[in-house]
Amino acid sequence: MAKNKTDLPKVAYFSMEYGLQSDFKIYAGGLGILAGDYLKGAKSYDFPIVGIGIKWKQGYTDQMIGPDGRPYDTFHNYNYDEFLEDTGVTVEVEIRRTTVRCKVWKCTAFDNAPLYLLDTDLPNNPDSWTTGQLYGWFGEERIAQEIVLGIGGVKALKKLGIKVDVYHFNEGHALFAGFELLRKEMKKEESFKKAVKKVRKKIVFTTHTPVIQGNESHPIDRIMYMGANLSMNAAQLEELGGSPFNMTVGALRLSRNSNAVAQLHGKTANKMWKSVKDKSKIEAITNGVHLPTWVDQGILDAVEDRTNLWERHQYNKRNLIDFVKERNGVQLDENKLLIGFSRRAVPYKRSDLIFTRPEVIDPLLADGRVQIIFSGRAHPLDDNGKEIVYRLVQKSRQFPNSVVFLENYDMTIGAQLTRGSDVWLNNPRRPKEASGTSGMKASMNGVLNFSTLDGWWPEACNHGVNGWQFGDAFESDSFDEQYEHDLNALYKVLLEEVIPTYYNDREKWISMMQASIIDTKDQFSVKRMLEEYYELLY
Ligand SMILES: *Cc1c(COP(=O)(O)O)cnc(C)c1O
DSSP states (O other): OOSOGGGSOOEEEEOSOOOOSTTSOOOOSHHHHHHHHHHHHHHHHTOOEEEEEEOOSSOSOEEEEOTTSOEEEEOOOOOOGGGEEEEEEEEEEEETTEEEEEEEEEETTOSSSOEEEEEOOOTTOTTGGGGSSTTOOSSHHHHHHHHIIIIIHHHHHHHHTOOOSEEEEESGGGTHHHHHHHHHHHHTTOOHHHHHHHHHTTEEEEOOOOSGGGSOEEOHHHHHHHTTTTTOOHHHHHHHHTTTEEHHHHHHHTOSEEEESSHHHHHHHHHHTTTOTTOOEEEEOOOOBOHHHHSOHHHHHHTSSHHHHHHHHHHHHHHHHHHHHHHHOOOOOTTSEEEEEEOOOOGGGOTTGGGSOHHHHHHHHHTTSEEEEEEOOOOTTOHHHHHHHHHHHHHHHHSTTTEEEESSOOHHHHHHHHHHOSEEEEOOOTTOOOOOHHHHHHHHTTOEEEEOSOTTHHHHOOBTTTEEEOSTTOOOSOHHHHHHHHHHHHHHHIIIIIHHHHHHOHHHHHHHHHHHHHHHTTTTBHHHHHHHIIIIIO
């Protein structure tokens, strides 16, 4: 990038969640971790970016495991005073024809890349619950939250006097910001078509999930009833987002540029939205991670000097083992293979794939040759996801010394696992994983990826050299067929390559760790991602 950074376009980034710090609970999962790393990258590398988000009073769920082995959601009111200062600015939005005030907070940690958070929890404010629980609901309440983020966010920027060249929507949640920009254009008596054309020029959009159901949609009536349509009538809404109104489709039509979050996801997203006319071009920009947050400096220092690499890894592994002992009371063995796995509990991620055939896996767990630590939350309203968590906890009760489930997955657990495991397992049903940044964190820490060729992994995987793939990118429309195929492949590589290398060829293992770190630390850093955003998107 040749340009001087002061000449770069000024970007306002809108995201429902930001994963900045473990105990600042305004995040749920990967989408928020990306937004947090993005903003930290803007700060570290001095890009002209401001973030807009929401101050979630109760965050996402604190999901604990009950005595019966089932996950239970608990919610607490959090106080984030240490992270925030009052800007003195308040803006108003209309929700269901009622005026709701939104206070604007500024996150103190980000001076050059400031983050502003909106908050409706004010005395005598109607609908003050709106910024209560992140992803708490799916229907009217979700729209209310998105009105605050999008419409409130644009108003806040204006009132704060922040000049914006590009509005970047991280996911369709922020789309109503575009509606607010449209409202302003239409007030100038522009026709709808002309207004759309003008507004599109200022908007870019990142699409995330390749799972159709994960792309939020609402009946047009509901959007109108909530008042999110602003200046638009039903026909105009339908023209943008179809009927029912799909937030992703709307964002694809109201942006001049968009991106998917890995190269494979770029292909999948283009296929998935092929039938959407007049949409922006979908580029592929692979996610990256913020190294100072996720990667142990000690391991980066040791990578040149192989003799210390193993020692440093064992140090990180002991830290993880101590962490587990403290949390769950289980003593793992630092001289035995330790597999880490943490994922949101949803069926396509197939968290318990490795347990499918007890005759294969149980003997390995029984003598501790394989130890596994799991973590991951299910959405509070997702009973299937909770069943997955329950099955993992059951397995940990069957093998209490070699299978661990860490409750209430958060950034602390994420950082511990991606530093201290030996192997990072990931087995989504290809091509459903958009990116998978936890694998990047792991590989940069010398934790070897062992994964299906989904998300980012096809871009980095050099099988047997810097990690392993299994399944050879096989895809089938039949869930069962793909499951069988991937399961056989997982066991084959585990038994014939991963386990023998770990126990019998330490030299090769260390070489693989070294290759893993060197091959990924620059390529999958948020710095590279930001540079590509500026080249391809902004
Ligand atoms: C890194 C991270 C994620 C994202 O990881 P995926 O690979 O996308 O699952 C989610 N949650 C936490 C707490 C993380 O640290």
